[in-house]
Amino acid sequence: MTKTLNIELPATAARKSRRRVFLSIVGGLLLWEITGRWFVTDPILFAPLSKVLQTGWALTVSGEIWKHLGVSMAEFLIGFVLASVVGVAMGFLMATSRRAQDILDPWVSFFYSSPLVALTPFFLLVFGVGIASKVAIVFTVAIFPILLNAFVGIRSADPHLLEVARAFNCTKRQVFSKVLLPAALPFVIVGLRLGIGRALTGVVVGELFASQAGVGYLITTAGQSFDTATVFLGVLLFSVIGVTIMEGLKRVEHAMAPWRKSIAEVR
Amino acid sequence: MAAKLEVRNLSKYFLSREGEPRKVLDSVSLDIADNEFVCIVGASGCGKTTFIRCIGGLIPAEEGQVRIAGRAVSAPGSDRGFVFQHDSLFPWRTVRDNIVFGLEVRGESAASTRPLADALIKLVGLSGFADHYPSELSGGMRQRVNLARALAIDPDVLLMDEPFAALDAQTREIMQRELLKIWTERRKTVLFITHQIDEAVYLADRVLVFSSRPGRLAADIRIPFARPRNLSIKRTPEFLAIVDDVWKLIEQEVVSAMQLAD
Numbered sequence A: 001m002t003k004t005l006n007i008e009l010p011a012t013a014a015r016k017s018r019r020r021v022f023l024s025i026v027g028g029l030l031l032w033e034i035t036g037r038w039f040v041t042d043p044i045l046f047a048p049l050s051k052v053l054q055t056g057w058a059l060t061v062s063g064e065i066w067k068h069l070g071v072s073m074a075e076f077l078i079g080f081v082l083a084s085v086v087g088v089a090m091g092f093l094m095a096t097s098r099r100a101q102d103i104l105d106p107w108v109s110f111f112y113s114s115p116l117v118a119l120t121p122f123f124l125l126v127f128g129v130g131i132a133s134k135v136a137i138v139f140t141v142a143i144f145p146i147l148l149n150a151f152v153g154i155r156s157a158d159p160h161l162l163e164v165a166r167a168f169n170c171t172k173r174q175v176f177s178k179v180l181l182p183a184a185l186p187f188v189i190v191g192l193r194l195g196i197g198r199a200l201t202g203v204v205v206g207e208l209f210a211s212q213a214g215v216g217y218l219i220t221t222a223g224q225s226f227d228t229a230t231v232f233l234g235v236l237l238f239s240v241i242g243v244t245i246m247e248g249l250k251r252v253e254h255a256m257a258p259w260r261k262s263i264a265e266v267r
Numbered sequence B: 001m002a003a004k005l006e007v008r009n010l011s012k013y014f015l016s017r018e019g020e021p022r023k024v025l026d027s028v029s030l031d032i033a034d035n036e037f038v039c040i041v042g043a044s045g046c047g048k049t050t051f052i053r054c055i056g057g058l059i060p061a062e063e064g065q066v067r068i069a070g071r072a073v074s075a076p077g078s079d080r081g082f083v084f085q086h087d088s089l090f091p092w093r094t095v096r097d098n099i100v101f102g103l104e105v106r107g108e109s110a111a112s113t114r115p116l117a118d119a120l121i122k123l124v125g126l127s128g129f130a131d132h133y134p135s136e137l138s139g140g141m142r143q144r145v146n147l148a149r150a151l152a153i154d155p156d157v158l159l160m161d162e163p164f165a166a167l168d169a170q171t172r173e174i175m176q177r178e179l180l181k182i183w184t185e186r187r188k189t190v191l192f193i194t195h196q197i198d199e200a201v202y203l204a205d206r207v208l209v210f211s212s213r214p215g216r217l218a219a220d221i222r223i224p225f226a227r228p229r230n231l232s233i234k235r236t237p238e239f240l241a242i243v244d245d246v247w248k249l250i251e252q253e254v255v256s257a258m259q260l261a262d
């Protein structure tokens, strides 16, 4: 007698999984709409999805939404790019120079675990309520995870591979560019991912605290006039920004580290 | 004829944890002729890797001299090609890019190294895998790439440190046969380290036996078998007799090394 094996083909499993994800998203949005339409009808306490989208459309037509999105994105991008460049450079410096490590390490460890976003009032006092203060906040909160991961990445390069580089007579520069850098790359990307999360928090907190424009400003002013739909819209906009940037980083990772994809496929 | 690789009275010390110098290699001397295939066998921990790293110039020796084709060497150089014991391929490089690593370091362009890379890929039997990453290869295939990478710089001497130690028994035998085939096509002076006596006797023109603590040359045995050698010679009485002789020379040390490890 033969026994039928009950094994699902991977393609079938993947299709089922995709369907569940889709149903979950649609279900969640539906729940939001139903709650706002029939259960919590007070417009101050809640706003259904359709109302939020309506508000979003109105702001798009008037062009206001682009102004706020533009300001928030600018704060994020300037602060994050600066933090990435300076963070990666300092992390690499710390990993390759004993002296730099000894001098910087206590401060990096301290600031990495400090809730630096609490410095927001200070930055507002120093740089004013415009873009500059938000860039400073974003930079400050994002740089430490980026720096630390770049440092760890260089340090975790396989000593066997470093010996191969020596056996093939690599110069110091070649050791760095052909071994240390590619070995550190996955760690750098993890650092950037953590940095993105923190940078977004920095934008939100900075703008909520005091601002003249930006998605956070939109949220604050809407909250003060009891306009819950616009508050929800603002939060939704921040989420969309976050998801978009994370997806972008994934693309960059695939392009820069194709060997990691091949590992995942083999597993 | 002058020796291709000459080692004179090489001694090496490591500092113990207490900071005392401990002699790991004791005045080792050897000569390897051009195109000769020499294997070193010895118990685990007797200093084989240390010895070959000294020859490769990866670590300095406190006493003694190494000469390649008459020139004294003390640092790594392209006159020696290293095949490592560990899985030492760059995971972010494809098979082809791993193979041309040494040439790229010298400043040769990808276009100029391509024909050589393709020839080496064919030589080590990896046709069709040029664009694969190491994570997509089996252990045996990875060591083929490791070998091709060392051959690419066309060294005077090939230094191999237990390259097949991590492979399963069948793959190891196939790799031994393949290595001899490749060596017949690309004649090279080879210093091959192993802790497996039958591997040494099968591959080598001469087997050098290392004794432990400190590492010293205990015997130099000429292997009489004609080439090309078939794997089936491993089952002949003559072969087994030589294996037995070598085993008697290091048995005591293998046993004490095992006891130390316990």
Ligand SMILES: Nc1ncnc2c1ncn2[C@@H]1O[C@H](COP(=O)(O)OP(=O)(O)O)[C@@H](O)[C@H]1O
Residues within 6 Å of the ligand: B014, B015, B024, B042, B043, B044, B045, B046, B047, B048, B049, B050, B051
């Ligand atoms: N970098 C090092 N520092 C101190 N001791 C070492 C070092 N490398 C190897 N040794 C010691 O030297 C001895 C020989 O090691 P090794 O050459 O790796 O032996 P084998 O390759 O024959 O197994 C061992 O006792 C090992 O512990």
Ligand SMILES: [Mg+2]
Residues within 6 Å of the ligand: B048, B049, B050, B085, B162
């Ligand atoms: Mg060893």
